[in-house]
């Protein structure tokens with residue numbers, strides 16, 4: 607099946623957050639996160655691929671500017687698989703670095719219904735992480751979020767629509783758009 611065209615989606619989509627607003631939100635988040643690691647321990651910084659990549663990179667630089675070193679690794683768990691609604695979670699890659707006794711900082715693009723980050727957090731805890739902190743660029747505002755998950759650090763709150771850009775895909779397109787868009791009707 608051919609994917610719907612990004613250009614068609616952009617023709618009716620709304621910009622919900624522009625680049626400058628998102629960059630400012632990430633700087634603010636770094637300022638909030640930095641004090642959590644004042645003890646000198648280097649956190650294990652886990653990017654949740656694919657969508658988390660641009661946000662995680664920018665947040666990492668903002669934390670580096672504030673004097674925080676990070677050890678990088680990544681995981682890929684996907685529930686949407688290039689579609690606009692989620693199904694069962696598939697693990698495509700698990701981090702190679704041991705989490706035993708480590709402070710883990712997860713960076714992802716969006717917390718929507720929460721299934722992905724709930725499963726990821728449980729997995730990190732099962733691996734022996736001493737602490738798991740979650741940073742997301744966007745949190746979607748609705749009442750369908752699963753119990754027992756919330757982000758410790760949130761950049762922006764997005765409306766209850768399918769959003770794309772800034773890491774988030776529209777049928778695997780548009781991840782490198784430097785703004786967050788909401789799909790039109």
Ligand SMILES: O=P(O)(O)OC[C@H]1O[C@H](OP(=O)(O)OP(=O)(O)O)[C@H](O)[C@@H]1O
Nearest residue numbers: 655656657684685686718719720721722
């Ligand atoms: O809160 P949830 O409803 O579980 O959705 C959030 C997850 O969905 C997206 O990943 P996706 O499955 O699209 O994988 P991708 O990052 O590879 O696009 C996003 O990156 C989050 O990880």
Ligand SMILES: Nc1nc2[nH]cnc2c(=O)[nH]1
Nearest residue numbers: 718767768769770774775
């Ligand atoms: N691209 C994208 N991925 C998601 N994963 C969960 N919700 C969303 C969303 O609104 N957009």
